[in-house]
Amino acid sequence: MTTVRYIADSMAEAMFAARRNHGMDVRVLRAGPRASRGRRMAFEVVVEARVTATASRRAARAALARAVMAARIAAREATGTLEAAHPGARDAGALARLAARLRAQSLPEDLVAHVIASVRGRLDAAAAEEMDAIAHAAALSALTALMPVSEPIAPRGAAATGRPLVIGVAGPTGVGKTTTLAKLASIWRIDRGLRVGIIAADAYRVGAVEQLRTYGRILGVAVHASEGPSAAAEALARMSDRDVVLVDTPGRGHRDAARIGEIAAVLRAVHVDETLLVLPGASSARALEESVDAFRPTAPTRTVLTKLDESEGLGALVGAVRRSACPAAWFTDGQEVPDDIERADAAEFARRILGRGEGTAGAA
Numbered sequence: 001m002t003t004v005r006y007i008a009d010s011m012a013e014a015m016f017a018a019r020r021n022h023g024m025d026v027r028v029l030r031a032g033p034r035a036s037r038g039r040r041m042a043f044e045v046v047v048e049a050r051v052t053a054t055a056s057r058r059a060a061r062a063a064l065a066r067a068v069m070a071a072r073i074a075a076r077e078a079t080g081t082l083e084a085a086h087p088g089a090r091d092a093g094a095l096a097r098l099a100a101r102l103r104a105q106s107l108p109e110d111l112v113a114h115v116i117a118s119v120r121g122r123l124d125a126a127a128a129e130e131m132d133a134i135a136h137a138a139a140l141s142a143l144t145a146l147m148p149v150s151e152p153i154a155p156r157g158a159a160a161t162g163r164p165l166v167i168g169v170a171g172p173t174g175v176g177k178t179t180t181l182a183k184l185a186s187i188w189r190i191d192r193g194l195r196v197g198i199i200a201a202d203a204y205r206v207g208a209v210e211q212l213r214t215y216g217r218i219l220g221v222a223v224h225a226s227e228g229p230s231a232a233a234e235a236l237a238r239m240s241d242r243d244v245v246l247v248d249t250p251g252r253g254h255r256d257a258a259r260i261g262e263i264a265a266v267l268r269a270v271h272v273d274e275t276l277l278v279l280p281g282a283s284s285a286r287a288l289e290e291s292v293d294a295f296r297p298t299a300p301t302r303t304v305l306t307k308l309d310e311s312e313g314l315g316a317l318v319g320a321v322r323r324s325a326c327p328a329a330w331f332t333d334g335q336e337v338p339d340d341i342e343r344a345d346a347a348e349f350a351r352r353i354l355g356r357g358e359g360t361a362g363a364a
């Protein structure tokens, strides 16, 4: 058996490095303080080195990044071509193929009409052989403009503000709330060195608190469980020295108005600065709309779009985000903590809807 040793100034850092390279369920053979070298205390984690998919995933990501760059250049060139083009015939074929692609991606019908109208205006001026490329570029810019996005939240630290930034996470069951919270906690704790706290509010489901405590242990982040609004407020009071406190809430069925009211009461009790509404890609347009409406009492300020890797109908999310009136702040596209999260990018989302390949030609 091959083993790998991680040595760091803190247990959390050593464990984090090990999990980052070997995955969340790596076998830990030894973890603890290390005979001190000089005056500094060190910690070590020894894990079993199995062949993991991490390297190939990195390679795939790099390839994806190159493909995105190529698409970006192609789109820019297509736009340039359009500007230089002379008036010509309209191409119903390119528009029909584009509309079919958008419908296949569950973009709401009114938004399909909007995109097609914008594209038609630009095709009027295009030559026949470049219709699809120009339709693709025009659709890309029309779709990009339809998706509201915001900068991700960047906590400034309690020293600057005198209190923790409090961020609630709400949404239906199983959409990725707890996973997303762990990704954010990890980024802020490990990458930015902030003091992070987690409150597991109303975590009635067996295992829900345990899931958070596991992340808490790995990240060196305190996790307090609480039941009801006043207990949540007490938990927050115990974390007043933190830079940022994340409040996890249990999922509720979107028809469960009473329970959603309880979640809203908890979030009010801790005076949240922001509430993230988590919406999954792998969900129907109808279910997403119902969730957006049902969770309005929790007063969300931004959306997080999860499970983009599992969805074939991303257009439905454009409709849902617009309906919520809360811009998207992050996208997630996998289960891996903390890797599979990125800042929301409207152009990137439009590209995912249209497909990254050869334009709209083969898309229907």
Ligand SMILES: Nc1nc2c(ncn2[C@@H]2O[C@H](COP(=O)(O)OP(=O)(O)O)[C@@H](O)[C@H]2O)c(=O)[nH]1
Residues within 6 Å of the ligand: 172, 173, 174, 175, 176, 177, 178, 179, 180, 251, 306, 307, 308, 309, 310, 332, 333, 334, 335, 340
């Ligand atoms: N494929 C994929 N799975 C995810 C993503 N985010 C979370 N999950 C998985 O979805 C399941 C439910 O996640 P969890 O965070 O417990 O959802 P919660 O009930 O909303 O807190 C877990 O198996 C996660 O690993 C994502 O972006 N992509």
Ligand SMILES: [Mg+2]
Residues within 6 Å of the ligand: 177, 178, 179, 208, 248, 249, 250, 251
């Ligand atoms: Mg959860």
